[in-house]
Amino acid sequence: MTETVIPVRGDSTYAVIVGHKVLDRVTDLIGGSASKVALLHPPTLRDLADRVMSSIAAADIEVLALEVPDGEAAKTSGVVDMIWNALGEEGFTRTDVVVGLGGGATTDLVGFIGATWLRGVRTVLIPTTLLAMVDAAVGGKTGINTSAGKNLVGAFHPPAGVLCDLDCLATLPRADLLAGMAEVVKGGFIVDPRILDIVESDPVGCTQPGGPRLRELIERKIQVKADVVAGDLRERIGPELGREVLNYGHTFGHAVERIENYRWRHGDAISVGMVYVAELARIEGLLSDADVARHRSILTSLELPVSYAPGRWDDLLAAMRVDKKARGDMLRFVVLDGIGKPRILEGPSEESLRAAYEEVSS
Ligand SMILES: NC(=O)c1ccc[n+]([C@@H]2O[C@H](COP(=O)([O-])OP(=O)(O)OC[C@H]3O[C@@H](n4cnc5c(N)ncnc54)[C@H](O)[C@@H]3O)[C@@H](O)[C@H]2O)c1
Ligand SMILES: [Zn+2]
Structure with missing residues (x-):
């Protein structure tokens, strides 16, 4: 079946693409200006991440895969600091792109990295849970937790695109x-x-x-x-x-x-x-x-x-x-x-x- 494209209107309108076997579309959402992409994902989604990496590499874009802790454990200032350091070491510029693959915890973290690195870089989200597809990855709210509570630190940073590959849901508990x-x-x-x-x-x-x-x-x-x-x-x-x-x-x-x-x-x-x-x-x-x-x-x-x-x-x-x-x-x-x-x-x-x-x- 064909894919569905749902536009999310705003200062910069972006597309949510929904369909089966649509992971390859990641390169369209990354856009033409990136020379490097950081792909962030939890260890549980390594196989899926490998497939996304191959698609990006096939478009002649350098990919840096960064594993982040699973679920809520990713939404900490310590993890954010680690990612900022990795982006700095790899020389990520304003035109490079961060891609987040995972549930809502991962997309919240990656959105926050995208909002803060160099005061905002292009972010592509690939939600892999139902909650992340229908909620967390859409709308531009990003954030992490602190010892004072959940989601207390964050930023509004709409993604450049969201890719919902329905086949990802097959492995979801x-x-x-x-x-x-x-x-x-x-x-x-x-x-x-x-x-x-x-x-x-x-x-x-x-x-x-x-x-x-x-x-x-x-x-x-x-x-x-x-x-x-x-x-x-x-x-x-x-x-x-x-x-x-x-x-x-x-x-x-x-x-x-x-x-x-x-x-x-x-x-x-x-x-x-x-x-x-x-x-x-x-x-x-x-x-x-x-x-x-x-x-x-x-x-x-x-x-x-x-x-x-x-x-x-x-x-x-x-x-x-x-x-x-x-x-x-x-x-x-x-x-x-x-x-x-x-x-x-x-x-x-x-x-x-x-x-x-x-x-x-x-
Ligand atoms: N920004 C927003 O507007 C917004 C809205 C709602 C929720 N959220 C955030 O979303 C988070 C919750 O999202 P969640 O329920 O997706 O949790 P999650 O990201 O913790 O994922 C739940 C678990 O499912 C695993 N998983 C992910 N995809 C899988 C797949 N395809 N197959 C098998 N396992 C998979 C993950 O590794 C994790 O262990 C919370 O941190 C919440 O604050 C944000
Ligand atoms: Zn809710």
Whole structure:
């Protein structure tokens, strides 16, 4: 099947290419001006990296392969320092390019290297997890962790192009694929309800790597993110809601991640977070019982969690209050005023907040 090209509009519009066996397209995204490319990847993806290296070398571009630690261990100032040193030793210039191959942790790191080396060089991202394809690699947010917390240091640096080779998903552990589906479904609730229809029509088929349904869902979710980051949806979803709409389910989800010391997968936490905020919207008179039930049934059909342990309310509330989305003393939630109609709910009462927790923890 042919590839799909999704433009992400902005100061410099870039393409997200989605398809099977599209790794060779990396050279087009690198562009003609590079004489050197640094290819960063975790050790687990060495075979894939070899294939990308061969494509780049075949275009007569010198490639420096740099292995970075797996997953979150890559998002540290120590790793950044090591890469900066390597680029310096190899004489990387403003016209050279960094390429990141891996999950969202790798693409966040490589985006940050691209943003900072010589105050910004061309960056090409090749996301290899579902989460990275539909979320982390698109939108230009880059960052690393510090001892003070996750993603506290970073920069906006849109990539020059993103390459989603669907064949990469074949080796992804199923739990990671399902966790990525939580972000796909989020796109359905906030903007594109067709995503929900597709999942409901065939939840099993939707999680088959290589299948047409998963491809359509990936493309739709990338389109949602592309529209949101380009500001295209601002009118439809109200003037106050730009990128913040992407935080649907995240206030409660982040609190779960925090009190679980980040042992939960992000997508699992967001899944419960969406049910929580759906319950909150129902309590506030915004969402119908049927729409809340739809959250549970869709997420359950994808084997995602829809409840959290009882007896943790005080910890959760404290964690929500320190989440960066809280402004001043008031908690802010992206809620739905009907499916596909997001809005902000600011400062709901503690009674409502707790009642919604009772609904997800009993
Ligand atoms: N910048 C953003 O806008 C944004 C948005 C969402 C998430 N993120 C970031 O993304 C990160 C999470 O992303 P993630 O879930 O992809 O995690 P990850 O990068 O840690 O990858 C998860 C695991 O999957 C492995 N892996 C990657 N591709 C594989 C493949 N094709 N086959 C088998 N194994 C593979 C990795 O080696 C790793 O062990 C977090 O650091 C988060 O902060 C960023
Ligand atoms: Zn998320």
